[in-house]
Each structure stands twice: as structure tokens, then as C-alpha cells.
Amino acid sequence: MQISINNFTKTFDGTPVIDDMNLTIRDGEMLALLGPSGCGKSTTLFTISGIHRMDRGQLMFGDRDVSGLPSQKRNVGVVFQNYALYPHMNVFENIAFPLTVRKDNKADIDREVRAIAALTHISELLERRPGQLSGGQQQRVALARALVRKPDVLLLDEPLANLDAKLRLEMRSEIRRIQLETGITAVLVTHDQVEAMSMCDRIAIMKKGEIVQIDTPADMYSNPRTSFVAGFLGNPPISFLSGIAMENSFSVAPIKLRVPLGVHEGIADGTQLKLGVRPEHFGPEGDIAVEGKIAFAETQGRENLYDVALADGSVLRSIQPAGRNWALGEPVRWFIDSKSAFVFSNDGQRL
């Protein structure tokens, strides 16, 4: 079901948290709400679920306006960060709870619970109490409970934050598999860009209560609209150089760096600019030479990470396949791939 939020505004105790937000989640898609802490992701999520009320705006489930409906009447499944399983009920009872509240008959409940347990691979855990489950298993139960009612939309608030690294990888693909198999519309809140990129069809990046860009992970990565977005996606992150426009080039005078602006011709000389260079676009190959020293080196097994300090003190990050290893302090003459670099105005807008 398509979910749309129109002109949503929310204020907590006089502080505006969300300002005039518009967002459409397409039918069957999984959308990530990505952003730094405190930007209003959870607020948006809990507004869709009905826990928070909108101060102004409209929330549509399909063509039904649900803005005024309480949580109970919205048919939304929520997975909370700490799973919020009912400790005194066993797994079966936990999953069955939404159905017993609806007063379905026993045989139906039993069938539905077993079907969803099979889907989430917890069929053999139905007799256990939440306290007897591992984090990953609790997560599956929480998912099953959220899905058993066949909700219009599934909401996940940082579902992986409490898991260890290995489980996180496993549950990442599991949640996606279950979402695809059920075809449910889903919203995932996270501040982990890897999670957002790997699990979701589209990402909405939020900053201070506004959505700054909404795109597919690939488009967002290769075509960020602001330096904030560029800085948020990618690990290791993009690095920025400050400079000015000079004869249709981005120029950093002290280190005699000149990167042609290409399509962005006609910028007045002297305009302050920022150049964003992703680590994979800076290395021994490329077209614009830069000299510096290795200021930081980290081995990650398959790849090595380097920080190269330039003469003026700015730093460019680089990621290189392991093999030829550069040592700390080694002087290098590396190249920026100028076609892949992003040019931003000083206030962060992409040119």
C-alpha cells in the first residue's frame, strides 16, 4: 500500500522537530529513513504508526486519510529497537497476540501463527519465552508479531542496533528477504548508511527534520545533491577540499591544485567552492596529480585505507587493494579522478 505524508509538521514543547515534510513511500517498496541522531527519524516513524500525532499535515494509507485515527485502527506493524516482546508470554502467544485482540477464532490463529513462524524460521521456538531467545531470534519473533496481522505497512526503528556484527549481517538479509516475500511496504529507520544502502529500494536522507534527498542507493551515491548527502553515504567517507573557482577550474592555490570544472563553466573567479573526492577516486591512477604524505594507514585485509596529508594540511582519503602497501610517512604523488569528483558551492549545494 502506498503511504504518503503531506505537509507534515511536528513540534515538541515549542521546538519544531519536523517542518513541512512531504514523503511518499511506494507500494511494496522498502524505504530507509537515514540521518544523524536527533534529526526526526523516529518521530516520523511513530507518526506513521500513530503514537505521535501530527501538528499539521496529512497521512494517507493508499487513498484513505488516517491522520486522525489512533494506532489501534491503523493496521501498522512495528518492530521496536529493543523488540518489546511480552516477557510473560511464550513465542506463540506473543505472535498470536494481535490476532487474539482481534478475536479471530482459534484454528485461524494457530494456522496464521505457524505460517508466519515458518516464514521467519522460528517454528521450533514457539514454546520458548523471550528470555530464552538470542537477540537474533527475538528479532525474528518481533518481525513475526508485526507481520502476522498482514499490516498495510511495516515500520522498523533501528532493528539491527542491538545485534552484534555477524548477526547484523544475517538479519539484514533476512529482513529484506521477508519483506520481499511478503511484498509489504516497509520503512526502516537507521543511522547506518551501509544498512540503508544494502536493504532498501530507496533512501530518504534527513537533516534537522527535513528530507534533503530521496533516491535509490546507487543514484544517491553517484549523484548526491548536497555535500551533506555525499558525506553521509560511503564508508570510508568522502573527503572534501576547500578552494576557489579560477578560470573554469577548482583551484587550491597553496598546493597548486587545479581541477577543471568541466560542465560547470562560467562560475565567477574567486567563488568559494568545495570539492568532494571519494576514496576510490583518489590513488596511484587518475588525471590530476596531488602530492602528499601518508598520514594514516589501516589494513582491512582485502583493502588498505590511507589518509594522505597535503602540503596545506588538508587530507584526502584513499582506499587501495592490498598488495603494494605504503608506509606511514611515505611521500606519494597520487591522482584525483577529476570526472568522478563532486563540486559543491560553499553552502553545500552540488553544482
Next chain:
Amino acid sequence: MTRNFAAWPIILLLTVLSLPLFVMYLFLLVDTFSNTAPGSLLPNEFTLEHWRFLIDPTITGDVWKPTLTTFLFASSMMVIVVSVSATAGYALSRLALPFRRFVLSGIMVMHAFPSVTLIIGVFLVLQFAGLYNSLTGVILVKASLMLPFGIWIMKGFYDAVPWEIEMAGVQDGASRFTVWRRIILPQVKPGLLSLALFAFIDGWSEYMLPRILAPSSDFEVLSMYLNTVSDPNSSTYNFNIFKSVGLFYTLPVLALFVLFQNRLMNIFGGGTKG
């Protein structure tokens, strides 16, 4: 449990300190089942005669009627305290009530107040309501005096229940009331149980309120009965019978303590484990 200090010195110290009490209780118990020759310290014959008051109402008057009254008194008070605390505690912990802070501090103050100081006001209210000299009146007063404690304790237990569990319930389509009954209440069950026990024991041992608020009524609770038995000027005065009645009176409390001591400790831990 790991021990990082030896337990025996403490056990020894506690044993020495509580020895006099223990010996006294032992003598009490022995005395109720035996006769001791005057001037002697040790009993010389076993007898059940001091317990005859249980079946023979001519000795000290019927003991079962006050027992039943006391039981009724304690249990009705327990029901009131538990049900009001269970609901009020939830409301104070979770609902955005008007004057919430005021009510909370009011409860704190009431909790700290010695109840005797309220007795004149209570007396007037009972008079006015026509409940003076009635069992109902005393039960209501006793229960309301305990409510601040009960509500405060229950609020603490509710506070410890995670917010998300409640929201999950609402999201699963349950009404606030269903959520409270089926999800939240089971989480605070240990609290409810210990509060119920406390209320019952408190009611069972109450002496003053029935004396003051129902001095001329026809009901009698066990504490008043015991008082009658212990009157040295009465014609039926017998010290050993007094001891037996006293033991009979404390027996249920002791039994409850032994059965539920772990639960009772819960109330001081305030946790939800159980």
C-alpha cells in the same frame, strides 16, 4: 552467587544478638503446651488445656467469631488496597493526568504522615457518613491510610515496565485497557502479590483503629479479643491461655511470612523479576 567475604562471622553475630528473642519465643511456645510448677523454671507436665479455648467458648468467649471478623477485615482491606493501588499506580505512572505532580507529592506527604494525627478528621468524616461504629467504616479508613504506600509502591513497579512493550500492545490493536490487563499487569504481578501480603498482615494486626472508630460496636477483631484475655483483673485471667491466644493470633502472619518471604522482599527491590 559469589562470596567475597566469609559469611559465618555475621551469622554468628546475628545469632548472638537474636538469641534472647529466640529463647523467649521458645518459652512462649513451650508454655502453651505445658504447666510449670510455681517457682520452677522448667515445665513439669505436658498439657493441651491452654488450647482448650479453641473449642470451649466458656473459657474466654468464642474465639472463632473474632477470627472470622479479623479475616474479613484484613481481606477486604487487602482487596481495596490492591485494586486501587493497581489502577492508581498505573495512572500516575503512565497517563498524562492533570495535576500529576501535585497528586504525586500529595501521596508522598500522606505516606510520611503518622496516621494518628489524622484520627480526629477521620472521626468527623465517619460520623458524617454514618459509618462510625461500623466494620465497613473501619475497613475504609484502614485501607485509605495504607493507600499512599500502596500507590507509591505500585507506581514504582509500573515505572520499571518498558514503554515500548505498552506501545507494542497498542500497535498490535489492543485498547489501552486490554494492554494494561493483559500485558502490563502481568509485569507488575510480583509487586501486587507483595502489596497484597503486606496489606493483609497489616489489617490482621490492626488494633487501634477498631478501638477508636468502633468502640461500642458488636464486632470484635482478634487484637481486641486478645486484649480482653490479657486483662489481669478479669475473672478468667490465665497467663498461659493468654500466651496460647497470642500464639494463635500470630500464627497466620508467621505462616504467610514463611510461605512468601521471597516475594515480600520484592517490594524493597522494586524490580520486575519474578
